[in-house]
Amino acid sequence: MERVRPIAPILPHSTLPLCLIMKVELRKTFQFEAAHLLPHLPKSHKCRRLHGHSFKVEIVVTGECDRKLGWLMDYADVSKAFEPVWGKLDHRYLNDIPGLENATSENVAAWIWKKLKPKLPLLTEIVVAETCQSRCVYRGESVSGTD
Numbered sequence: 001m002e003r004v005r006p007i008a009p010i011l012p013h014s015t016l017p018l019c020l021i022m023k024v025e026l027r028k029t030f031q032f033e034a035a036h037l038l039p040h041l042p043k044s045h046k047c048r049r050l051h052g053h054s055f056k057v058e059i060v061v062t063g064e065c066d067r068k069l070g071w072l073m074d075y076a077d078v079s080k081a082f083e084p085v086w087g088k089l090d091h092r093y094l095n096d097i098p099g100l101e102n103a104t105s106e107n108v109a110a111w112i113w114k115k116l117k118p119k120l121p122l123l124t125e126i127v128v129a130e131t132c133q134s135r136c137v138y139r140g141e142s143v144s145g146t147d
Contacts, residue, residue, distance in 0.1 A: 021065075023065075028079065029056055029058045030079075032055050032089045033054055033055070033091050034089055035092075036053075036103035037051065057082075057112060059081075062124040073122065085112055099111050105136035109136050110126075123140075
């Protein structure tokens, strides 16, 4: 029985060229505890009353891996960028924070984006979850007419 020759030589994983371009997405998750209410809802709506959540925030960066290092960026750099933002949110009343007077998940995600995008140019997505079943995904502002 004749063996079929591969088109390209089969190399051990460790000898694969580092010049391969890999586009990747990194996700880092954080948690903060906070209270809020949604002031524009009818007074009879449960979310109009003061309540709290264990919010989860997922920060997503996307790009090409560094050919030498083999990674997109250090996860610690994501943590360092988010740390001051986390400090403004954790164990706070969100409605007291400028820009979060109507602290919906959508507005919290956009607020976090505005704080992080200058520090994380590869930022592509912010996910804010109020519960394990309810979350908002924000991918930055789009310019009207260019979608």
